[in-house]
Amino acid sequence: MPRDFIAKRVAELKPSGIRKFFDIVATMDDVISLGIGEPDFTTPKPILEAGIEALRQGETHYTSNAGIYELREAIADMLEEKYQVSYNPVDEVVVSVGVSEALYLALTAVIDPGEEIIIPTPCFVSYQAEVMLAGGVPVEVPGTFENGFQPEPELIEKAITPKTKAIFIGFPNNPTGAVASRENLLAISKIAEKHDLLVISDEIYDSLVYGVEHVCFAALPGMKERTITLGGFSKSYAMTGWRVGYAAAPANILGGLVRIHQYTVMSAPSVSQLAALAAINLGADAAEEMRLKYDRRRQLIVSGLNEIGLETFLPQGAFYAFPKISGTGMDDEEFAQRLLEEEKVAVVPGSAFGSGGEGFVRCSYATDYTKIEQALERIGSFVKRCGG
Ligand SMILES: Cc1ncc(COP(=O)(O)O)c(C=O)c1O
Structure with missing residues (x-):
């Protein structure tokens, strides 16, 4: 054996x-x-058609590592319009193979061995696993039914140790459906500042809210410089099989993600990127x-x-x-x-x-x-x- x-x-x-x-x-x-x-x-049809047309036009090649520029620009414009947070499409946005890859990039780029990542739970099943794969230690901070599964700032602060590198939040939340309140996110932003922590915010469900506002974490005062925003197309545009998403962060952080992305996947699928562009332009x-x-x-x-x-x-x-x-x-x-x-x-x-x-x-x-x-x-x- x-x-x-x-x-x-x-x-x-x-x-x-x-x-x-x-x-x-x-x-x-x-x-x-x-x-x-x-x-x-x-x-939806306009997105499908754009994908099919892209194939017919011979869009079957690698794209630039960070993604088709027009798509990065459209993503930056969308974030600016929805949340008034500005990302430079040149070096602050990377198009990934779904948010799944963006998660991997973010965690692999920032975790040194043994560093702790605080995660309000319950949460999407990949967070803890990806932290461990990157050599880090997930530290779970459970929410409660009574509290509407909100992330709890005081408990998050209590979980901080000298090894803590980042807080990882995922709202609107899978599996609870909770949408984090502005008040709690603001409190978390103060904690991140006080303890000099990074925040990784998975906002893949940002457009799927019902009568409440989604607060983009990076748009909170002072937070862009310490936040990696993850977003995607799978859920709101019904595009799971296309495998396309993105990460947005200040250039000094995003550069780390792009380096890993280059060596691991080269670029997200060209046809899917063009379909994602159509989703932003025609899919609303x-x-x-x-x-x-x-x-x-x-x-x-x-x-x-x-x-x-x-x-x-x-x-x-x-x-x-x-x-x-x-x-x-x-x-x-x-x-x-x-x-x-x-x-x-x-x-x-x-x-x-x-x-x-x-x-x-x-x-x-x-x-x-x-x-x-x-x-x-x-x-x-x-x-x-x-x-x-
Ligand atoms: C919270 C959350 N983040 C990320 C993902 C992964 O999405 P993608 O299809 O963009 O890789 C999912 C999929 O279920 C999810 O629920």
């Missing part, structure tokens, strides 16, 4: 709790999936139409879950509801497993998203309205039968 060739830091990574579930779902028929965190919509109406549909589904799923007796706070962003299932007497793993086996409804155990997620499950409402209605019926019978 050859020796074990896998690096220790990789061997120590747990497989994603989400993927594990989908491997089971893939083997079953008639499952209603509230599991997956991706729009059920196909990419379609994005708004999808947002309104998500909003309708949000009302349905939240009131449905509450009626079933699974207490669910009203999410203000993204496309997830996060019902509390601890009252059923099951833990979140058992609840999700049995719901899948007995009623063929897929949800994701909250503990997959880090501390604070135990006792909850994530239900994505990026699913057809009628399917959500059916799923609610099935969840209702399950809870009635097994809910303690």
Whole structure:
């Protein structure tokens, strides 16, 4: 037997709790999936057409490492217009292979071995894993249902040690749907300044908010110089398969990200970059139409879950509801497993998203309205039968 060739830091990574579930779902028929965190919509037509046309025009080559200039410019203009934060498209924006790559770039560029990154949880499953892959230590600061899963500035400050390098926030939040309040973000900005910390802010769901404002962290006073903003196209424009996103940061920080990007992926796919440009220029109406549909589904799923007796706070962003299932007497793993086996409804155990997620499950409402209605019926019978 050859020796074990896998690096220790990789061997120590747990497989994603989400993927594990989908491997089971893939083997079953008639499952209603509230599991997956991706729009059920196909990419809107004007964006699709732009992608197809780009291929026809022979746009099949590498682009400049940081991305097609016109797209970087459009991203900078969009951030300026939406949030009044200015990035120079020449050296402050990089187009990445989804926010997934941007996350990797940001963490790899800033973490020295053993440095700590504070992460309010529950959060997107990749944050902790990417911190560990970059040689860092994720320090989780759990939010609570009672506090609407807001990031808690006092707890964040308490978690700071001499090894802390950055605070990593992801709002609107996957999996809770919480949108961080301006007040809390301002308090976090003061902490970042006081302790000279970097802030990495994953704002991939910035356009998916319902009746509340999304605050761009970098736009807060003094924050641009210590923030890496991550954003993308996957969610708001239904473009998950195109694999395109971006990072924006001051040139002295962004240069580090671009260096890694150059050596690892060279450039994001050319055709996807041109489709992303079309999304910014032509996709606003379609994005708004999808947002309104998500909003309708949000009302349905939240009131449905509450009626079933699974207490669910009203999410203000993204496309997830996060019902509390601890009252059923099951833990979140058992609840999700049995719901899948007995009623063929897929949800994701909250503990997959880090501390604070135990006792909850994530239900994505990026699913057809009628399917959500059916799923609610099935969840209702399950809870009635097994809910303690
Ligand atoms: C909070 C968050 N960040 C980043 C990503 C990754 O998105 P992308 O498709 O742009 O890589 C996801 C996808 O689920 C997400 O939920």
